[in-house]
Amino acid sequence: MPAGVMIPARNMPSMISGNGTASGFGTSSGLTLGQIMFQPNNMMEGQLQPLEMTQNTSESEIARMRDEEFDSTTKSGSENHEGASGDDQDPRPNKKKRYHRHTQHQIQEMEAFFKECPHPDDKQRKELGRELGLEPLQVKFWFQNKRTQMKTQHERQENTQLRTENEKLRADNMRYREALSTASCPNCGGPTAIGQMSFDEHHLRLENARLREEIDRISAIAAKYVGKPLVNYPLLSSPMAPRPLDFGAQPGTGDMYGAGDLLRSISAPSEADKPMIIELAVAAMEELVRMAQICEPLWMTSLDGTTSMLNEEEYIRTFPRGIGPKPTGFKCEASRETAVVIMNHISIVEILMDVHQWLTVFSGIVSKASTLDVLSTGVAGNYNGALQVMTAEFQVPSPLVPTRESYYVRYCKQHAEGTWAVVDVSLDDLRPCPTVRCRRRPSGCIIQEMPNGYSKVTWIEHVEVDDRGVHNLYKQLVSSGHAFGARRWVATLDRQCERLASVMATNIPTGDIGVITNQDGRKSMLKLAERMAISFCAGVSASTAHTWTTLSGTGADDVRVMTRKSVDDPGRPPGIVLSAATSFWLPVSPKRVFDFLRDENSRNEWDILSNGGVVQEMAHIANGRDTGNCVSLLRVNSANSSQSNMLILQESCLDPTASFVIYAPVDIVAMNVVLNGGDPDYVALLPSGFAILPDGTTSSTGGIADAGSGGSLLTVAFQILVDSVPTAKLSLGSVATVNNLIACTVERIKASLSCENA
Template sequence: MDSGDEQDVAESKGKKKRYHRHTPRQIQELEGVFKMCPHPDEKQRMQLSRDLGLEPRQIKFWFQNRRTQLKTQHERADNCSLRSENDKIRCENIAMREALKNAICTACGSPQTSEDSYHDEQKLRLENARLKDELDRVSTITSKYLGRPITQLPPIQPPSISSLELTVGGYGNHGFTPSVDPDHLGIDPPSGPFPFLAISEIDRPMMVELATRSMEELIRLAQTEEPLWTRIGIDGREVLHIETYERIFSRQANPFRSPSTRVESSRDSADVIMNSIALVDMFMDPGKWMDLFPTIVTNARTIEIIMPGMDGSKSGALVLMYGEFVGLSPVVPLREFWFLRYCQQVEQGLWVISDVSIHYPKDSHVSSCTKHRLPSGCVIQDMSNGYSKVVWVEHMEIEEDNPAHQLYHDLVDSGIAFGAQRWVATLQRMCERFACQMVNGNSPRDLVGVIPTAEGKRSMMRLSQRMVNNFCSTLGSSTGHRWTAPAGLNDVGIRVTIHKCLDPGQPNGVFLSAATSIWLPLSPQTVFSFFRDERSRVQWDVLSKGKAVQEVTRIENGQHPGNCISLLRAALNPSNPNEGNILILQESCTDSSGSLVVYASVDLPSINIAMSGEDPSFIPILPSGFVVLPDGRPGTGSSACSSSNPMGRSSGSVLTVAFQIMVSSLPSAKLNLESVETVNHLIGDTVQQIKAALSSLGA
C-alpha cells in the first residue's frame, strides 16, 4: 500500500472499506518523523495526531505500512544484488567449461582428456550446486517478506549461432542470439509489430564489451576537433568527416550496406540549468527521459538491466532499451531503435552516457526504415554555478524505403531533423522548464492573481506537460489506419488515424487524430508569433467561434517569452460573461529546432482541481495544435541558430496542423465516413483561414 494512503477498517463486518489520502504536508511531516523514529510510542502518535489533524489509528497504520514498505524495498535490493553476483559467477563458469571442452594438447594436438580436466569439471559442478543452494536459501527468506516466491533464474543456454547482430556502427561484428522469457523479466513486452528479445548468459559479456568500446569511441568523438569534425552551413553545424573517422577508428566499409544508405552525424554543446546527477537520473529512467525530451522521444522502455551500477549509483549501469524518435509530422517516419545505454562516471562531476544500436532480427519488420545508431550520446560536466556543460554526439546510418515527404526532404536529409542540435536545444529548454517548476515565487512575466499557491502552479505545469506529451505522441504514431487525400504535388493531404483509449488521462472512447502539413514563405519566428498571440486566435480557432479570447493567467517556462503556459477564456455571450465561457489550456514553446503551440479545451471544475494543487493525472484532456519547423533550405543572411535567434535563418517554414476529435464515448464504436469528412472539413477550413490571415504578413 502506498505510504500516502491509510485504510480505515469499518466498525462492522458488512461495511465497505474506506480509504483516506493524506495531503502532501501530512506525508512530509510523517516522513520526517519516520527518519528519526520509525517506531513512535503512543505519546508521540497522539502528538502527531493533534498536529496533523489525523486519528491516532491513522498514524499507527501509516507507520506500520511505511515500515513494511521499507523492509520490502531492502529485501528486493538485496535479492537483486545477489542475483547479479550469481549471474556473473554463472557466466564465468560457463566460459571455463567451454574452455575445458575445447582444450587442445600442445604436444599432440588432440583434445585433452586428462585427470586434471575431470577434476576441474567436478569442481565446477560442485560450485554450481553450491550456488543453486545459496539462491534457493535467499529465495525462501525473501519470499516471506514479499509474500510470493522469487522468480528463478532461467536455465543455462548452450552457445548457439546468433540471429541478432551486435555491432559498433554496423560494420560487421557479429554477435549473439538473445532469447528472453518475458515472465522472467517481470515486465510486459513492448507493444508494436516487433519480437521481444532477451539476453542469455553468454550474451552478457559481449554486450558489456560492445558498450565499453562504444563509450570509448564516444569520448573521442566528443573531445576531438578538426579534421574529424568540420563546420558546414550558415549555422556552423559540426558534422563528421567520414574518411577521417574511418581512418581513426579503423573502420572498414560494410560491403552489405545499400548504396542508398546515408550517414547522419552531428555534434553540439551547451550549458544547461541542471546538475550532472539529476541529468543522469533522468537519462537512465525511461519515463523521466521521455519527460525530458517530449518532442523527440514518444515511447521508451527498459527491456532488461544488464548491470545495475556500482554502490547504489548509476555509474557502471548498462541497460538494453527501446526508443521511438519522432519528426513531429505523420509524413516523417518515426525512428525505432533497440540500443544499449551505458552510464559511467569518469571522475567527480564528469559523466558519460553512450548509446549503440543492436540490430533488428531479419524477420522483425518493425519499420520501413533500416536504422543503426552508431556510438552516440553525451558527456556531462558539472559547472560551479549549478549548470552542466553537455557535449552531444549523434551518429546514425539510415536507409529508408519510405522516405519523408518532399516538404521535409531538406530538413531530414541534412541530418537536422534528428541531429545533435535538436537534442541539445530541447534539453536546454526543458531544463529551464523544470527550473521554473521548482521556483516557489512568480516570474515578472507571469499573470498572477488566479493560481493561489506554488503547488497549484506546479500542478498546472504537470497538466500542461501531459497535454504536450500526448500531442507529440499522436503525431509520431506508427500504427492505425490512415486515409490520404493528396490535392497536389506539394500537398501532403490529410492524414487520419483512429484511436481507442481507456487511459485515465484521456477521454474514454474512440477519437480521431488528423493532421496535414503546408509550406509557408515566412520565417518560423513569424509563424510562431502569430499562433501564440491570443489576439490573432479569432482568425483561425473554430473553438472560439469568432469571439475574442482573453488570457486569464500565464506561467512562464523559460527565458524566451514564447515559452509559457496560458489559460484562455472565450466569452461566447459578451452580454453575460458568466454564461457560455470556454476555457482553453495552451502551452507554447520554442527553441533553435522548432516551435509548438498546443491547446485543449478544459472545463472549470478540472481547472479548479489543478490550480488548487491536487494531482491532475486523471483530468481528461484531448490536445490539438501546431508544429512550426524551418524548411531546412538554405536561407539568406548569415545569422546562426542560437537561443536568442530561434531556428536561425530559413527560406520558409513547414507548418503541421493537427486536431483530435471524439467520435464516440463507447470504446466499441465503429468509425464512420461522416466523422472522417467532418475532420477533413475542419482541417481544410482551418488551413484556409490560416493562409488568409498570414497573407497580410507576406505568405
C-alpha cells in the first residue's frame, strides 16, 4: 500500500519542490513530504476484510498433579524389558531377562506423544500400543522410564545451579569476613568493639541473620540432590550469578540505553565502592519506609488539599545523616502519593527491577536507563535483597523541559509477607561531577498485597534539582511537583496496569461493532500501539537518549527540529526522518483539549492528513476504565473521489497527570497481519500526535480527568519522512515545510477551541 501521506498545498504557506519523495506503504508508513496532495494507492474499499475475527481459543491440557513414584533403575527411553516390575515380575529368578529394543519409528512416535501427554491413561496406552505394535505394558514402562529420565536431568541441572550459587556465596562470605576482621573504629582508628557497633552495622547484622535463614533453606533443598548438607555460614549479602544485561537498542526506539554527556562517562562501581553502596542502600531503605509511614509534621497537606508537601526543616531533624546537604542553587521537590492498582504485588516488583519492563511501562517518564552493575540478584530466586547500580534519564513530554539524569543504586527488599519496597538513592558522591543537575534522595515505593490481585502502592519522590533550564511555560508545573512527582508515577502505573489487564482479558463483549475479539489480534495491536507511543515520546522530549540530531537555525525559535537516518530498522521506514515539536499554552481545560483531539468527528478541523474527508473508526480496543483509554483503527474517506482511503492507528490515553493522542498512518496489508495475531515489530511507523498536561495552576491541580477551569500545556509533534534515501542531503525547504505544518496545525487547534489569541 503506498505510504505517501501528503500535505495539501492549499493549507501550507510554503512547500518544497524537488527533494521530497513519495514512497510506498510497503516500505514506509508515515507523513511524507513531496507533492502536496494524496497520491493514488491500493487501499481500496473492502480490502480490510478480517476486521471481525473468529476467536481462536484452544483450551490447554490439564496436567496431572502428581508423578508416579517407582523404585526401578532408570533405563534409556530407547529400550525396555519384556515383562513387568513389582508383582508382575517372573517368579523364576535365574531366568535371564530379555530386552526388546524399540524401532526408530516407535521411539519417534512415543517421543511425539510424550510432548503432548507425558501421562497417558490406559485407553491411550492401548491405542498407542495397537498403532505401534507394542503391548500396553511396554508402552507404560517406556513412559515411566522417559519421565524418570526427564526428572533426573532436571534434578541434575538444579544440583549444578545450587552448587554454583553455594560457591559464590562462600566466596562472598570469605570476603566479608576478611573485611570485618580488619575493620577499625571510624572515630579513633582502633579495633572495633561490640559496644561501639553503629546502627548501620546492627542493621546489617540483623539482615545477616535473615539471610542465614535463607541459606539454611537453600542448603536443605541442595541436600536433597547433593546427598549431604551444605555448610552454613554468615554473610552480609548474597550475590549470585547476575541476570544477563542487554545494553542494545530496542527496535523502533533508537538508542534507548545510550548515555548523555554526563552518564556516558559513568562506569560500573569499583570493588572499593561496593561496601559504601550497600551501606547507603540499607540506610535509604529505612528512610523510605519511615517517610511512607510518618504524616504530620513531616508531610503537610497543600492549601488545595490535593497533595502532600514535605516540611524540609522537619526532614533535616528526622533524618540528620542523609546523603549530605543540598547543593547551592538546587531546589527540593518532594511528593507522596498512594493508590490501589489492579496488579499483583510481585508483578509490580518485577517491573521495577527489570530495566526493560520499567522503560516500557514508564516510557512517558523515563527516556533511557541502563544497569551498570548487579551487586546482588536477591535470595531464593526472587528480588528480595537485590541491588542494582543504574543510570537513568527522566523526561516530560515537551522540548521546553530539560531532562534529568541520575546515577543511583536501586535496592529491593521484602519487609513482611505481601509487603515489598524498592528504593533509589543517588551515588553522586562516589563520582563527583560539576555537571550534576539532579540528585535523588531516597525515593521509591512501598507495595502491599491486596485481595483479588490488587496492590496498594505508596510512592515517594524526593529530588534536589537545578531547574533553571525550565521554560517559563512549565515553571509552575515543575515547581509544584506535578511534572516529575509521585502523583505522575502512580497515575502512570495505574493506567498501565489497566492496559495490561485488558491485554489478558478474555470476556470481551461481542455485541459492539468494531470490537476486536481475537485474543492474538488484540495483543498484537496493543503491542504495535505501545511501540508507537514509545517512539513518539522519543521524538517529543529534550532527551539525549536517542539518535536524533538537533538542527539549529530552522527559522522558528519556538519549534525544535531534529533529524535521523533510518536504514536497517524494520520498525521505521528507511530514509531521512524529521521530528518537529513545539509546546504552547491554551486557556482551555486539559480534558476538553483531549476530548477534542481524540474525537474522530472533529478530526478534520485540525488534521491536514484528513484533507476534509470523513474519519470513521473501524475497530477499537478499550484498555482502561475511562472511555478515553483505547486503541483505534481509523479510516479516512477522502472527499475527493479520485483519492483512495487510508488507515490510521491511534492510541489515546488519559490519567490524572497527563494525556496523549498519538497516531500514525499504517499499511493496510500489514494491519491485516496484525489483526490476525501476526508479529507487529515489522510494521513501519512514524508517529505524530499530542501530549497534554495541566498548566500547574491551583485550579487545575485536580488533574486532567477533572473538568477544571485551569489551562493546558499542549505539545504538538510530527515525525515525517523527507527522503526515502538515507544518504540524501536534507534541504532547508524540508525544514521550512515542517515548520509550516506545525504552525498550521497549531492555528487550526486554537481556532477550533476559540482561543486564537492564546
